[in-house]
Amino acid sequence: MQKKFVIIDNDELLNNLIEEQVSIVFEKNFNIKFLKTHNINSLNVLDTIDLIIVNFKFIKDNYNIFINLANEKKSKIIVIFDNHVDISQFKKFNNFNFVVKPFRLKQIIDIMQDFFISYETHQKYIKISRDLIFRPETKTLLNKNKVINLTEKESRLLNFILENKENVIKKDEILINVWGITERINTHTLETHIYSLKKKLDAFEYHHSFICSDNLGGYYFNKLMK
Structure with missing residues (x-):
């Protein structure tokens, strides 16, 4: 079963590194699609995504969208923060995972691995x-x-x-x-x-x-x- 994945960040180097690692580890499990913040015209597309990696700046500009996604639990959300940012305002969202720059790619891979295992084990039969x-x-x-x-x-x-x-x-x-x-x-x-x-x-x-x-x-x- 393939799942959909999107990254919303303008950091080209980070995008390329994550794309490479995700492709290696999750090639059979995910339809991999990378979006950039300045290319998104309609945020409705996010309703069809299973896992999102997003820069915190994008959430600040589109707060209600991500509140709805978190409340409806339609998507697993990984938020990337710069190391000087206060992340306490996001802690109330249990569906969010947080990584702070600089971080190891293994942190993101481990979160995605847990997400996919959780998906597997919640199938009915x-x-x-x-x-x-x-x-x-x-x-x-x-x-x-x-x-x-x-x-x-x-x-x-x-x-x-x-x-x-x-x-x-x-x-x-x-x-x-x-x-x-x-x-x-x-x-x-x-x-x-x-x-x-x-x-x-x-x-x-x-x-x-x-x-x-x-x-x-x-x-x-x-x-x-x-």
Whole structure:
């Protein structure tokens, strides 16, 4: 599932750095679109954006727009401040995250990672087969006869495989998207979690392997045809 992302700032260097890092880490998860403050003619476009990085000066000039966005919780908002600015006036908005210059790009990447994980876990359910359901929010697999709990990593792993069920997914793609780019996880850990997840799926006794590997070591979702 792709999400929409926008940055509203006139700092060209910052825009380019964020764009590069976001493209590397979230290429499959986000439709990436960068807007600049002096190019925005209609702020209604912001209603369709999931995550916004915005310079505090733009909020000062368009305060009501961002109050509405924060109250309606339509968008995750990251506000960038200069280091001499008092940010206390923005603290009442729980939906805002704040970064102060100078900052590390990892701060923004971590916020975006948390946002995407939160989005994943608030989906209601995903159908794996005709009567087998996966609920990310409760981390459970269930059909009419049985309920099995998943660990957090198993839930995120299954969710990512199902999101990419038309493709063979390389191991490094899974490691980046499920464990996060900052974690040092080897392929043995991934294989252990795949094995554990497959055992839990097998417990429903469909006599079918939902997760398979190809001859190059990638993984893919194997749909149950009947």
